[in-house]
Amino acid sequence: EVQLVESGGGLVQPGGSLRLSCAASGFTFSMSDLTWARQAPGKGLEWVSGIDNDDRTYYADSMKGRFTISRDNAKNTVYLQMNSLKPEDTADYYCFSGQSQGQGTQVTVSS
Numbered sequence: 001e002v003q004l005v006e007s008g009g010g011l012v013q014p015g016g017s018l019r020l021s022c023a024a025s026g027f028t029f030s031m032s033d034l035t036w037a038r039q040a041p042g043k044g045l046e047w048v049s050g051i052d053n054d055d056r057t058y059y060a061d062s063m064k065g066r067f068t069i070s071r072d073n074a075k076n077t078v079y080l081q082m083n084s085l086k087p088e089d090t091a092d093y094y095c096f097s098g099q100s101q102g103q104g105t106q107v108t109v110s111s
Contacts, residue, residue, distance in 0.1 A: 002026040002100040009093060009105030012085055020080040020105055022095035030073040032098070036080045038091035038107075048093070049080060085109045 008020040020036070036048040049069040050058040057069050068081040078095055085107075092104040 002097060004095050004097060004100060004102030006093060006095055006102045006105040009107045011108045011110065013111050014086060014109055016085050016109070017081070017083045018085065018107060020082065020093055020095075020107075022078045022080075022102055024076045024078070024095075024097060027097060027100075029071075029076040029097075034069075034071060034078045035096040036069060036078075036093060037096060038089075038093045039104075040088075040091040043091075045094075046091075051078065082107070 003025045005023045006020060008018060010018060012018055031053050033050060033052045035050040037045050038048050039045050048060055048063055049067055051069045051071055059067060066082065066084045069078065071078045082089065087109045090107060090109050092106050094104045095102050
């Protein structure tokens with residue numbers, strides 16, 4: 001059974017940083033492409049970033065230069081380092097492997 005468990009969300013002031021983690025199990029992590037997406041209150045799901053099994057990384061335009069995705073295959077974990085956070089980054093953040101999705105972690109950017 002595929003399991004994805006996100007953590008690391010919380011309340012942060014504008015300009016602050018958070019690092020999200022997604023611990024995975026139930027599939028061959030090192031061979032898998034992984035994705036972060038988010039859903040802001042009242043809005044649809046928005047793709048944020050992806051990393052493939054060759055460690056190539058991809059970002060939505062609004063996240064480039066602020067967010068960094070990485071993976072640790074030894075720990076079966078994918079990370080999303082988020083810097084220079086803005087109020088519009090407030091959302092529930094989810095990691096995906098294929099069609100499998102975690103339960104999400106909430107990020108609130110507010111003063």
